[in-house]
Amino acid sequence: MNQTLLIAFPKGRLGDELVPKLAGTPLALDTAALKSRVLRIPTATPGVAALLLKGADLPRYVAAGVASLGIVGSDTLDEMDMDLLELADLGFGACRLSLCAKTGVTLEDLRAKPHLRLATKFPKATEAWLSREGLTAELVPLSSSAELAPLLGLADAIVDLVQTGGTLKAHGLVETAVLGRSSARLVAARGAYLSEPGRIRPLADMLLGALKAKA
Numbered sequence: 001m002n003q004t005l006l007i008a009f010p011k012g013r014l015g016d017e018l019v020p021k022l023a024g025t026p027l028a029l030d031t032a033a034l035k036s037r038v039l040r041i042p043t044a045t046p047g048v049a050a051l052l053l054k055g056a057d058l059p060r061y062v063a064a065g066v067a068s069l070g071i072v073g074s075d076t077l078d079e080m081d082m083d084l085l086e087l088a089d090l091g092f093g094a095c096r097l098s099l100c101a102k103t104g105v106t107l108e109d110l111r112a113k114p115h116l117r118l119a120t121k122f123p124k125a126t127e128a129w130l131s132r133e134g135l136t137a138e139l140v141p142l143s144s145s146a147e148l149a150p151l152l153g154l155a156d157a158i159v160d161l162v163q164t165g166g167t168l169k170a171h172g173l174v175e176t177a178v179l180g181r182s183s184a185r186l187v188a189a190r191g192a193y194l195s196e197p198g199r200i201r202p203l204a205d206m207l208l209g210a211l212k213a214k215a
């Protein structure tokens with residue numbers, strides 16, 4: 001390969017799951033570089049490197065063709081209008097997007113509120129659910145620690161990701177409705193993938209093969 005191929009790698013939870021899965025495979029990330037502050041990490045395959053990115057920024061690198069492939073949660077993809085080709089559901093990073101309220105507050109209680117306030121960093125999925133349910137609400141934009149909002153009166157309920165349910169429990173909250181499910185997806189820029197399949201498809205196969213071998 002004459003030009004380095006870049007894979008957009010997620011930082012955070014998905015990256016924490018992905019890095020060990022790739023250890024010992026052709027796409028293992030260089031451990032010394034991972035321990036440094038460097039954000040472009042060589043892999044075990046010459047000519048292939050990883051860019052460490054936050055989920056919310058990652059689709060942009062792929063859509064622009066800067067990265068040939070990316071790995072990102074479907075919850076993030078669903079919030080963004082990016083023309084990406086979804087190549088595979090990688091299965092890990094599974095969680096659900098749920099409406100959650102204080103224990104004892106039911107979905108009917110929330111429906112009955114004349115002015116419902118929902119705190120979330122998922123406005124698109126929340127608006128879509130509200131519209132399906134025939135409800136309206138004021139959205140309170142938050143980017144983290146949403147569980148505090150109902151406890152402190154900033155909102156009546158939250159729409160947030162739930163995996164183990166441990167964070168909800170620790171704050172006396174319960175799920176009142178599941179809006180959707182999420183897992184890690186392998187994505188490519190539609191144009192680049194279709195016009196240069198000979199370049200990107202072998203890389204996608206290498207990644208899928210590496211994950212399969214370690215499964």
Ligand SMILES: Nc1ncnc2c1ncn2[C@@H]1O[C@H](COP(=O)(O)OP(=O)(O)OP(=O)(O)O)[C@@H](O)[C@H]1O
Pocket residue numbers: 010011012013014053054055056072073074075076093094095143161162163164182183184
């Ligand atoms: N319990 C969970 N809570 C949040 N995200 C989860 C969970 N389980 C799996 N995920 C996946 O991990 C992604 C979020 O990872 P993380 O919270 O580390 O994000 P990030 O990219 O650092 O963004 P931010 O800090 O803005 O949330 C989600 O988009 C989702 O696909």
Ligand SMILES: O=P(O)(O)OC[C@H]1O[C@H](OP(=O)(O)OP(=O)(O)O)[C@H](O)[C@@H]1O
Pocket residue numbers: 143144145146147160161162163164165166167168
């Ligand atoms: O069901 P659980 O397994 O407890 O996971 C759910 C929690 O994890 C995420 O938060 P994260 O730790 O990413 O922090 P954040 O509040 O900054 O998003 C999510 O927003 C929930 O708060």
